Amino acid sequence: MPRLPRRKTPRAPEKTSSRVSTRNGRQVIAQDTLKCIQAVVEACAASGATEESTFYAEPLSPLQPFSGNRTKNPVLVVNSDAFTEARRLLDKYEGAKGSVTVLNLASDEHRAGGWLRTLSKTQVSMQYPDLPSPYANIDALHNQKEEALCYSSTLYSTLKPSWFPWPNLGQGSIAGGYSPGVVVFKDDFDHDCADLPSDQWKVVSAITIAAPRWPKLTADGQNFANESDLEDLRGKIRLVYRMAAHNKQRYLVLGRQPIAQDTLERTEAVIKECVADGATEDSTFYSEQLSPLLPLLENKVKRPVLVVNSDAFTAARKLFNEHQDAKGSVAVLNLASDERRAGGWLHSLSRTQEEALCYSSTLYSTLKPSWFPWPNLGQGSIAGGYSPGVVVFKDDLDHDCANLPKEQWRTVSVITVAAPRWPKLTADGQRFANESNLEDLRGKIRLVYRMAAHNKQRYLVLGPMGCGAYACPPKLVAHEMKSILLDQEFSNYFDQVVFAVYSKGGDGNFPVFKEIFKGVNV
Incomplete structure (x- = not known):
């Protein structure tokens, strides 16, 4: 049975008046995850775990028509962390192994949105001028889905520095990464990112795509003001589905946007x-x-x-x-x-x-x-x-x-x-x-x-x-x-x-x- 390397069990610091310490508590989890990645990947290599990944710099070719008959299943909308739902799918369906992919709603600027970055006071004041000094509640700014996935898995090691940055809109923006062997070995944030028993570790694939970032909207806020931005969004969505299908992933865990x-x-x-x-x-x-x-x-x-x-x-x-x-x-x-x-x-x-x-x-x-x-x-x-x-x-x-x-x-x-x-x-x-x-x-x-x-x-x-x-x-x-x-x-x-x-x-x-x-x- 695979084991995590010997280490002190990570735990969040005691609550204090300093909001910086809250961020440091997340960094304790992040650093612990990083220390474990190599050993976890090696332990799960037989199940397809790998730090390798592929970056698609342009749209994939259209899929060939699928002529087979299959039972239609309803699209499910669940209140759940993405990896938690992926684990549920693997437990529920015997044929899901090697076929579950999770959408990573990513940053196209930094690996995992900069979850490991420690910003100086000057950098904070420049990037977030409304925040009080020093540091303020940076933790509140770094709690998106991508970072939550990185805390619980080996995903971060598959997001290669050479990918970043790539364009968010316009030429070159229909792009993203595919990580075929990500190991989920910690629970979600609602369960304090606790270590999972090794028999509950799951290997999934992850599709890394960045949505349009703060596009200009129409006066009523219901639509994109620029048709080109809408076409970029459609291209990104199509790339997600094609990436999953090209890689023979039959179970998809997407985000909350459908709601x-x-x-x-x-x-x-x-x-x-x-x-x-x-x-x-x-x-x-x-x-x-x-x-x-x-x-x-x-x-x-x-x-x-x-x-x-x-x-x-x-x-x-x-x-x-x-x-x-x-x-x-x-x-x-x-x-x-x-x-x-x-x-x-x-x-x-x-x-x-x-x-x-x-x-x-x-x-x-x-x-x-x-x-x-x-x-x-x-x-x-x-x-x-x-x-x-x-x-x-x-x-x-x-x-x-x-x-x-x-x-x-x-x-x-x-x-x-x-x-x-x-x-x-x-x-x-x-x-x-x-x-x-x-x-x-x-x-x-x-x-x-x-x-x-x-x-x-x-x-x-x-x-x-x-x-x-x-x-x-x-x-x-x-x-x-x-x-x-x-x-x-x-x-x-x-x-x-x-x-x-x-x-x-x-x-x-x-x-x-x-x-x-x-x-x-x-």
Whole structure:
């Protein structure tokens, strides 16, 4: 039975105030993977493992017609890491060995997007001018699918330096690499990249292709502005399929883009079906703080603030089921990007809350290109959008974004506000170093509540603003959201407030918000 070379078991460092250490934790995994690659490949050579690969610098020739008869299988859309799904296919189908290929959604600039690069302070400030120094949350910028694949396998050694860079658009861009013998020997990020038992190691092939990078879009954001960019995209997709077929790969694991494309293609029809329930692509952008609310003098039953480990739209659908008067009165907070619509969900595979909402609903069509970008901090940053008629017609990512039965579709409003991005923190990492950043956070929170109240939304599904990739301290954010919610200005405006704090294992931000909102009623 093959064994990994003797080494210290990699583990992430203890959580500290330094966000650099989080990145270093990923580098520990990366360095451990690199140390193991040669031994792992040698151990699995009999199963086809190899560090060799081929770069295709131009489109492949068309395939010959396939005349055989075969059973048609449905295309599956699953909420899974690509290598995890590949392992499942190999376990399920006896004939899959040597025939499973995984699409590596790659960088055409650097090997694995630069997962091993250590950037100097000067390089960071030049490449990412909005980030605070030093280093900031570089980890948040390097968590794409390609890098996740490299952490878990021997893929990195097959991505040859001579390939890079190659053109992203235009002449020479229909290109990519084929790695026939990649060994998956670690689990995915949801399982801490733990070493797999050697009897669970799998050998797969990988197709490395780079999608068009931030192409210019039409005014509505639904199409490429340049026909040539669309042709490049089609050429890249065709190359993926031809590369798999030319290399006799019969089981393909692709990316999450099919979910996004299906949602986009159905959005217009879904809205038309739900017009009577208030569905619309219309939305409003508030470029400044709203006026304070007038006192609401009425006696109402106080309900506890709920903190649930759930997708935000799933929590919203539950409110409809529990409250007969919820129709037309449920608002969901979209923890948004102020740089790009939905953070670029059509071009990357990060799993932010905003992107999860877009996969399941008509939200994306209401996020207008004219809104973006807007300032994240300082003047003009207390801003956001209100989408009054978003239809939720798919389940959440944990349920594979499955189509919901028509009777379970729900129309909600969505409040789009961006939290402070990578604010400079105090030495203990618990507070903002700059008082002005704290005031901006408070202004954004107040805008969320005012936007809901001004639009007569009485049921709120909120979330931990900025406590993910934007690196805001969870305890601070929870205390501020609580304090402002209990401000006399908002008394009696809301019937139920739910915080949807998704956590795969029930840890992370969830227990923080659970504890701080314990016993709070509105």
